[in-house]
Amino acid sequence: DEKRWDEAILFFDEVERQHPFSRWARRSMLMSAFAHYQSGGYDEAVSGAQRFIGLHPGSESTPYAYYLIAICHYEQIFDVGRDQGTTVMAESALQQVVRRYPDSDYARDARLKLELTHDHLAGKEMDVGRYYLRNGQELAAIGRFKNVVKKYETTSQVEEAMHRLVESYVSLGLIGEAKQVGSVLGYNYPSGDWYYDSYTLLSKYGVNLDDEI
Secondary structure (H helix, E strand, C coil): CCCCHHHHHHHHHHHHHHCCCCHHHHHHHHHHHHHHHHCCCHHHHHHHHHHHHHHCCCCCCHHHHHHHHHHHHHCCCCCCCCCCHHHHHHHHHHHHHHHHCCCCHHHHHHHHHHHHHHHHHHHHHHHHHHHHHHCCCHHHHHHHHHHHHHHCCCCCCHHHHHHHHHHHHHHCCCHHHHHHHHHHHHHHCCCCHHHHHHHHHHHCCCCCHHHCC
């Protein structure tokens, strides 16, 4: 309660050592993992929660152990410009919570956090796609932007991804493909800035997207 996490960890671990088969040992194992989490020791918290799950898979506290693992990964998500390995682990752990305990409060929170996690992953795809596009590697860029549209269709990145597809196709001279994507963009985001940019770009090639929507 006084947030002296390091001291708490020592006492919880001592309970488990001295009384390994008691109900207090089970609780102390999980509380030790929680204290590690609170002190920023994410790896130790994940390890402790995983050990709890392995030893007590049927405990009423097991859902929380899964949730604690997910939160440890989630809170380590970095900005979209960096490696997203932690984000992938967070996604997997959050999905486990939703899949195993779909009606729990933990699952409800996990679903909300999954949305942000997916937005981060989509943002990384966009970051790489823009790099390819800037460097004249349109085919590689198209692969990244398509992945955003197909895999992360509920994220905030989709609108720009569709515009970047239009740009990529235009750069390759594939005006028909660009028009098709631009039409879908206009149908879904008719008032968006990205649609305006696509509309303006395609107008230069004699394409009137108003006729396509």
